[in-house]
Amino acid sequence: MALTLLILRLIICILVSPLYLLSFLGVWSWICKKCFPYFLVRFSVMYNKQMASKKRELFSNLQEFVGPSGKLSLLEVGCGTGTNFKFYPPGCMVTCVDPNPNLEKFLIKSIAENRHLQFERFVVAVGENMHQVADGSMDAVVCTLVLCSVENQEQILREVCRVLRPGGAFYFMEHVAAERSTWNYFWQQVLDPAWYLFFDGCNLTRESWKAVERAGFSRVKLQHLQAPLTWELVRPHIYGYAVK
Structure with a gap:
């Protein structure tokens, strides 16, 4: 089995080697950002x-973490196009962080569609270095489909703890x-080299559950599930929250 895996991964790597060359030259990353x-x-x-019920369940207790200001200050890391906005409670003050500046116009559209929120700002930055966000300034931090693509999970979780x-x-x-x-899992290993290129890292x-569990939170509520998604490769999921 190990030999079969090695051979199949090698074939995949050979097939996508032109894209790895473009990535090395910086061309592929530019194309992906656009x-x-x-x-x-x-x-x-x-x-x-497909995940609406799980997202509603996940964010159902956000109001419990409202800070002394009386409003929920929320930071979304890797905000994408703002698709989580509709699940946040009314009056929530949202700050977004993402390394891709080309997402801003999509965020603006999402903001216009979610008037129940108070949008604060969009920060162009990687999650591992959010120095524009002050220490202890956030009541909640959200990551969805982000830890799969960051360079350093431990560092981004340290930053999460810092801003909370x-x-x-x-x-x-x-x-x-x-x-x-x-x-x-076998096919995840086989296809990972190509997946990494086609889906922006x-x-x-x-x-990822291991990184969350050892990040130093005082309490972690984490569940595993098989998500009701079309693509079998990404059905294994974790979701939950951790308290600083």
């Missing part, structure tokens, strides 16, 4: 439709590696 937002718009509609006030909460919903004994085989 084109990926248009994919996200379509994908997010499908994902929200004591008693604030980190909410997450992420696709993760399948159980290692399954065929799904996304990894199929990350065990």
Whole structure:
């Protein structure tokens, strides 16, 4: 089995080697930054439709973390096109962070469609370095389908802890590696090199729950599920929240 996996991965790597060359030259990343937002718009509609009940469940207790100001200050890291906005409670003050500046026009559209929110600002930055966001300034931080593609999970979670006030909460919903004994995990390993290129740095085989569990939160409520998605490869999910 290990040899079969190695051979199949090698074939995949050979097939996508021109794209790796373009990536090395910086051309592919430029193309992805320009084109990926248009994919996200379509994908997010499908994902929200299939995951709406789980998202409502996930964000159902956000109001419990309202800070001393009386309003919920929320930071969404890797905000994409703003598809989580409709699940946030009325009056929520939202700050968005994403490394792709081309997403701003899609965010503006989402803001216009979600007048129940108070939009604060859009910060162009990677989650591993959010120095524009002050220490302890957020009641809640949200990541959905983000930990799969960040460069350093431990660093982004340190940043999450830094910007959260004591008693604030980190909410997450992420696709993760399948159980290692399954065929799904086998094919995740085979296709991961191509998936990474086509889906803007996304990894199929990350065990992100381990990073969350060792990030130093005082309390973690984490669940595994098989998401009702069309693509088998990304059905394994985790979701929940962790309190600083």
